[in-house]
Amino acid sequence: MAKIYLNEASQTPSKTMKPSAKIVKSILDFSKAFTVVTYKDLQFDSFQN
């Protein structure tokens, strides 16, 4: 009988799993671009290129 669950083995979560480098880089890029500007009592989100 065919092993119908064969592909599921690679889907098991493990503590060594991590997001791709691309995702981490996008987070760090977002962080660099994102600033909060405070004017009087107001806060404005700002993105810098």
Place this chain on the structure above:
Amino acid sequence: MNRTSISTEAVLVKQYIDGDEKSLSTLINRHQHKIFSFIFSKVYDKDLAEDIFQDTFIKVIRTLKRGKYNEEGKFLPWVMRIAHNLVIDHFRKSNRMPKFEGKGDFEILDFMTDGDLNAERQIIKSQIETDLHELIKELPQDQLEVLEMRIFKEMSFKEIAFKTDVSINTALGRMRYALINLRKIIEKHQVVLTN
């Protein structure tokens, strides 16, 4: 976690808030396995887990930079709580939202495909398209990309998935998030898109 590592966390968070971007990189590298494994263990989809991981840290970054973080050194439990809430949000939304199977019959802007427009309505239609192009620029790049391919280039989700090198589910997920976020952007700008 011992007292030293807690204080190191607090120092890293403080340094990041003070503008040291490398501290964030250190925090992500230190905790990415635990956070990502936790998310993946709930959603069982690597691409979706990556999307939620990304959303988690975007929320973390916004909170830290807005000066609203007050967890006194308990950084990881705080981030895990954000990830947990985003996972719950995902399941709530996916249960509530209609499932789009990518059959090519999903048209978000059906109202824009009116074949018989008078001059006034053509101007309105043109204005709506201009507004829409401006509004979608606020979307995250991955969502913007999928939305443009789907709406303006009329590509199928299969084609979008191939072009962006992700699974069809991820392309569908990004489209869904794009529409959710677009609604928020429209509400934020108080724009009325109608003809």
